[in-house]
Amino acid sequence: MSDSVRLISIAKLEANSVVRVDVDGRPAVAVFRLENDFYVTDDLCTHGNASLSDGEIVDGEVECPFHGGSFDIRTGAACKYPCTSALTVYPAQVEEGWVCAALHHGSRITD
Template sequence: MSDWVNVAPAGEIEPGKHQLVDVDDVPIAVFNIDGSYYAIEDLCSHEEYPIAEGEVKDNRITCPQHGAEFCLRTGAALTAPAYEPLTTFPVRIHEGVVQVRDDRWD
């Protein structure tokens, strides 16, 4: 179990943008989507390619390697060639700071 990790002050991540953070050697991208924050592992489920730099439109991200689209809110794969979802992580605002944690081993 990991503790909550500070990402950035709330409001510093602009809508449609992200901030990368390392949590227990896992690269996590935290996105601001219309004022709500969502976190995914920075790896496409199709071929483990970094995905955070992909195009973000609404609540979707497109993998820059093969063009698969994913929902940033749920991690769901929306288009081929990806069929497996992205790994998602809980995000919270605590004392004005966006925080994320890796809860997979709880």
Template sequence: MTADAIRLCAADDLADGDMRRFDLDGQDPIVLCRIGDDYLAVDDECTHAIASLSEGRLEGEVIFCPLHGGSFNVRSGKACSLPCKQKLRTYPIEIADGAIWVTP
């Protein structure tokens, strides 16, 4: 695990298909998504307008903005549908000691 990794939660805290927002000290909020056994983290703020993606919905690998319905792939951060055009930042995730760690 990298020295600057931050513990988010226990791996069991998220069920398959769940997502949760995390506010990290000195960082922009991120949203952690669980897809099967994979945990993925991206910026929580939509790149189109100020909206929290964690308040939207997750369908497979796609997260939908609650404000205008634009969407992003949580694996790549790539914008999938308008009005979103700019990709989200993605974050490396590690699983250690039964916990999810992110490197901002």
């Protein structure tokens, strides 16, 4: 991806983990590793002012640490109330050992 941004070395992400990454000029993103697949979403919960990188990962979903709602990490879909609006998910790939994402090309599932 020519317009992708290097976010974090894959060596810093254990399987089934999430890390918050601050990017100059934009809100933070959450970088997830599910086994050997990588996903990038907005870090802020769409329901409240919570950092999803502080949440727990269970069965491919991240649980918001404030209210217990959850999102599908792969698609951004809201899965559990009180979360009802999807997260923005960004195209991600590994380049030279780094998770990179096209942060100008995010998509969100509409309800």
